Amino acid sequence: MSTVSKKRVAILISGRGSNMGALLDAAVDPAYPIEIAGVISDTPGAAGLGIAAARGVPVQVIARADHASKDAHDGAIDAAIAELNAEIVALAGYMRLLTTPFVEKWQGRMINxxxxxxxxxxxxxxxxxxxxxxxxxxxxxxxxxxxxxxxxxxxxxxxxxxxxxxxxxxxxxxxxxxxxxxxxxxxxxxxxxxxxxxxxxxxxxxxxxxxxxxxxxxxxxxxxxxxxxxxxxxxxxx
Missing domain, CATH: 3.40.50.170 (Formyl transferase, N-terminal domain)
Known part of the structure; x- marks a missing residue:
């Protein structure tokens, strides 16, 4: 039996994680070419974090208030994505504009x-x-x-x-x-x-x-x- 090659995906959310849930549901199928590596939120207490954690997906909060600048915030998110060994970033109700250096680094590998x-x-x-x-x-x-x-x-x-x-x-x-x-x-x-x-x-x-x-x-x-x-x-x- 052939094995489907799966890309590791990091999902960024800010709230309820409705579309995140749809991606998690799709990833249950062994034939779906995606593995959800983790979910990152800029909002402490975002409802989607609980949904992802309940399904065994690693979650992390990286709050803007904990960082001195937008660049520092996006740098922390980028570092977390690297730790997840993610190859693709999927924004699923992520409500914060990302800095140009972050976007350019992930351009072609980040979707919304x-x-x-x-x-x-x-x-x-x-x-x-x-x-x-x-x-x-x-x-x-x-x-x-x-x-x-x-x-x-x-x-x-x-x-x-x-x-x-x-x-x-x-x-x-x-x-x-x-x-x-x-x-x-x-x-x-x-x-x-x-x-x-x-x-x-x-x-x-x-x-x-x-x-x-x-x-x-x-x-x-x-x-x-x-x-x-x-x-x-x-x-x-x-």
Missing amino acids: IHPALLPSFKGLDTHRRALEAGTRLHGCTVHFVTPQMDDGPIIAQAAVPVMIGDDADTLAARVLKAEHGLYPMALKLVAEGKARMQGGRTVFSGLAEDTANGDASLSAPGPLREEIDLEQLARITP
Whole structure:
């Protein structure tokens, strides 16, 4: 029996660790090419730390308040990642901007998930802003991290409809469900070298076999697509 080569991944969180949980769930599969090396939070008491620890994943708090500068803080995080022997960094609700030297060191090996269809709605409060803009489609994006906020090359996206009567909470719940499917798929592509950052763009390779299995739709992974009421979808545009 062949053994799957697994990349060691460090996950950075600031809060509940919802997407972290999705990655932990995916990593349970022996065929998934990822080993979660550890979880690091900048927030003491972040709910995600308890979830990860309960599943036997090493956790560590590196608080900004314990360091004299942003550079020192990011240096401590980098040292912790090195101790974990991590090869990839996955930001999963990490709410602090990282310094340029840290980002440049990990460029091409650090990814993030953002709750909007980039390049639209960078930053915070994406669901409220999408509703205020009157968009009929919203969603989430996994991208490589660059020094500019929410501006790195896109790896994969999943779109969801904006329903009549949605508020920020109902729309956020729909997007979050899509995030939990999209992030493990995108991380898998990066770990397998099928999605890589090159020349400021995402370059894809080796997807033909996966396409035959319905797993390579980079806009909404086939087996993970959210079921949408077509009659309701037909009514989203007045």
